[in-house]
Amino acid sequence: MAQKVSDRLEFFRELWLFMRERKKFWLAPILLVLLLLALVIVLIEGTALAPFIYTLF
Numbered sequence: 473m474a475q476k477v478s479d480r481l482e483f484f485r486e487l488w489l490f491m492r493e494r495k496k497f498w499l500a501p502i503l504l505v506l507l508l509l510a511l512v513i514v515l516i517e518g519t520a521l522a523p524f525i526y527t528l529f
Contacts, residue, residue: 487503
């Protein structure tokens with residue numbers, strides 16, 4: 473389990489270093505919106521609101 477967390481943190485560290493080195497800071501808002509959207513979908517997945525989420529897409 474600790475290895476998985478370490479791998480995820482390493483991924484985000486490398487992503488940040490990539491964006492910083494190549495001046496791709498415009499990727500940060502896109503990634504943040506995608507992450508928030510994924511979080512909303514996961515949290516609402518098991519509730520009665522799930523059918524309404526699908527109508528948005």
